[in-house]
Amino acid sequence: xxxxxxxxxxxxxxxxxxxxxxxxxxxxxxxxxxxxxxxxxxxxxxxxxxxxxxxxxxxxxxxxxxxxxxxxxxxxxxxxxxxxxxxxxxxxxxxxxxxxxxxxxxxxxxxxxxxxxxxxxxxxxxxxxxxxxxxxxxxxxxxxxxxxxxxxxxxxxxxxxxxxxxxxxxxxxxxxxxxxxxxxxxxxxxxxxxxxxxxxxxxxxxxxxxxxxxxxxxxxxxxxxxxxxxxxxxxxxxxxxxxxxxxxxxxxxxxxxxxxxxxxxxxxxxxxxxxxxxxxxxxxxxxxxxxxxxxxxxxxxxxxxxxxxxxxxxxxxxxxxxxxxxxxxxxxxxxxxxxxxxxxxxxxxxxxxxxxxxxxxxxxxxxxxxxxxxxxxxxxxxxxxxxxxxxxxxxxxxxxxxxxxxxxxxxxxxxxxxxxxxxxxxxxxxxxxxxxxxxxxxxxxxxxxxxxxxxxxxxxxxxxxxxxxxxxxxxxxxxxxxxx
Ligand code: 5AD
Ligand code: SF4
Numbered sequence: 001x002x003x004x005x006x007x008x009x010x011x012x013x014x015x016x017x018x019x020x021x022x023x024x025x026x027x028x029x030x031x032x033x034x035x036x037x038x039x040x041x042x043x044x045x046x047x048x049x050x051x052x053x054x055x056x057x058x059x060x061x062x063x064x065x066x067x068x069x070x071x072x073x074x075x076x077x078x079x080x081x082x083x084x085x086x087x088x089x090x091x092x093x094x095x096x097x098x099x100x101x102x103x104x105x106x107x108x109x110x111x112x113x114x115x116x117x118x119x120x121x122x123x124x125x126x127x128x129x130x131x132x133x134x135x136x137x138x139x140x141x142x143x144x145x146x147x148x149x150x151x152x153x154x155x156x157x158x159x160x161x162x163x164x165x166x167x168x169x170x171x172x173x174x175x176x177x178x179x180x181x182x183x184x185x186x187x188x189x190x191x192x193x194x195x196x197x198x199x200x201x202x203x204x205x206x207x208x209x210x211x212x213x214x215x216x217x218x219x220x221x222x223x224x225x226x227x228x229x230x231x232x233x234x235x236x237x238x239x240x241x242x243x244x245x246x247x248x249x250x251x252x253x254x255x256x257x258x259x260x261x262x263x264x265x266x267x268x269x270x271x272x273x274x275x276x277x278x279x280x281x282x283x284x285x286x287x288x289x290x291x292x293x294x295x296x297x298x299x300x301x302x303x304x305x306x307x308x309x310x311x312x313x314x315x316x317x318x319x320x321x322x323x324x325x326x327x328x329x330x331x332x333x334x335x336x337x338x339x340x341x342x343x344x345x346x347x348x349x350x351x352x353x354x355x356x357x358x359x360x361x362x363x364x365x366x367x368x369x370x371x372x373x374x375x376x377x378x379x380x381x382x383x384x385x386x387x388x389x390x391x392x393x394x395x396x397x398x399x400x401x402x403x404x405x406x407x408x409x410x411x412x413x414x415x416x417x418x419x420x421x422x423x424x425x426x427x428x429x430x431x432x433x434x435x436x437x438x439x440x441x442x443x444x445x446x447x448x449x450x451x452x453x454x455x456x457x458x459x460x461x462x463x464x465x466x467x468x469x470x471x472x473x474x475x476x477x478x479x480x481x482x483x484x
Contacts, residue, residue: 007025007028007029007071012026012030012033020152020177020179021179021181021182024068024154024156025155027155027156027159028068030163031072031155031159031162034162035072035074036073038083039073045073045074045075046075046082046083047076047084048069048075048076048077048085049079049080049081049082050062050066050069050087050088051085051086051103052088053087053088053089053090053099053100054096054123054124055090055092056240056278057213057242057244058123058124059187059193060193060194060195061088061122061148061151062088063184063185063186064152064154064183065086065122065151065154066185068158068182068183069086069185070183070185072155080106080107082117083116083118085107085110085118085119086120086121087100087103087120087121087123088122088123089121089123089124089125089126090123090124091123091128091131092207092209092380093377093378093380093382096125097125097131104139107119108139119142120142120144120145120146120161121135121145121146122145122147122154124147124148124208124209124213125212126146126148127171127211128211128212128383128384132145132169132171136169142167143167143168144158144167144168145167145169145170146168146169146171147171147172147212148212148214149174149175149177150170150172152179157170173214174215178217180219188431188461189236190238190460190461190462191238191274192231192239192240193240193242194227194231194240194241195242196224196242196246196249196259196277197218197219197244197245197246197248197249198213198214198217198243199213199214199215199217200245201215201216201245201248202244202245202281202319203386204308204318204320205317205318205386206318206351206385206387207382208382208384211385213244216244216251217252218243218249218250218253221253221257221262221265224241224262225266228266228269232270232271232272235461236272237274237429237461238273238274238276238429239266239274239276240277240278241263241277241278242277245279246277246278246279246280247280247283247284247285247289250262258288260286260291263275263277263289263292263296264292266298267296267297267298272298273429274298274300274429274446275296275298275299276300277299279306280303280304280305280306282307282322282327283320283321285305285330285334293337293338294338301338301340301342301446301447302343302344302372302448303334303341303343304346305330305344306345306346306347307327307365308346308347308348308351309347309348309351309354309361309362310358310362310363310366311359311361312324312325312361314353314354314361317351317352317353317390318351318387319386324364324365328365331343331369340420342372343369343371344373344374344375344448345369345371345375346376347362347374347376347406348378348379349362349376349379349399349406350379350396350399350402350403351379351387352379352390352392353390353394354379354402362406363405366409366410367409370416370417371413371414372417372449373410373474374410376403376407378399378400378403411473414473414474415474418473418475418476419471421445421447421449421468422469422470422476423468423469425467425481426446426468427464427465427466428451428453428463428465428466428478429461429462429463430443430455430459430462430463431444431461432460441453441454441455441457441459443466445476449474450475450476451466451468451475451476451477452475452476453466453478454480455480465480466478466480466481467479467480467481
């Protein structure tokens, strides 16, 4: 829809519309006047730099924010020496927060050189009251702060900052609202993330996400299908359905549908070649979904299934609602249905109360499942979560030792696992030029595994057969099988 909207046709002398997304287009047109004024004064377009921290959800949100910026008339900067710097923040682990504070220190020095520079912060970290208080007190050079629930209001908030000249802060605690049909500026022309739901209701005891992303809300299936259709029309062949827990998709809709049913509808979209999704919660992964994955021609043979811990006792403390045994039997069921599936996971080390026996259970699961890859995390205490007040926190040194042991194990297994396709010819979506190897491209198998192979840039965005000649730890070297 946004492609059809002409900002020039919006009457800026009228009152702003109360309906969304019309209201935001009105403010985009207003902001564009500001941009034009900037151009008159400076003889150039203003530059905006966006930096995304955290997960795929945030990456998708940033595409929406960049869509607004480019509609308004900002040019893209490739570093922070810009007229507007926007950080889309993450707060899932403390390290993510510290990174943002570090970067803010750097922005302060830039702003001294260019006092007209605007600094905007948004995303999960801004949903924490203590963070906003700290910004107000110690980072007074920040111009605009907003959160996850009102991201769609970016244009309106930016205009407020332009017109008031004052720091603009707008944070909502939660929302029921999903605003559709706003512009997006996609990073890739041939693949795209598609939100199917927002928020999370699981309250894993270590996790801050339910507090900063709010309650679970699913998008209407028609909206999702329409979005994918128009993405495909514009050249997209791979989509990634995004949600904190896609397996509970649709439960809160007026006319509930299951995630598996949604996938069946997505599968029907002509021209769409690959379907991925993340993240799956093991407790909600249904037999129906496994069957749909098994019979689908488009769903990729990759499943991200965070286990978090191998100890049933710790899993209970984490409020994960499955046990080591039920996780293992789920994996067994999935592998029986789709034998070549690539399984990846997330694991937390050093959760409060984790003993060496609990950790041994985690290692045991890793050895039994043999993940294709695993993201391993040191437990990070997040204020406001139940785990933060558990009184048997694991000493840092012990957690680090366990982390190193786990990482070694995970990497060894992953490098053995990856060899299973060596010598085969499989389809690869060519994604980008390889920056290290001249004349090479980098792409991905359906299994999510990276492949480097010789090829011309014109192949980018196409799915082509590639012979996997050599497995190298966590990726493949291959050669184009076309004409073989
Ligand atoms: N500490 C460490 N890791 C965490 N994760 C979420 N919260 C925490 C935390 N407090 C990890 C989980 C989740 C991934 C996205 O981040 O493994 O699956
Ligand atoms: Fe966090 Fe658990 Fe929700 Fe994932 S499912 S976002 S780990 S609370």
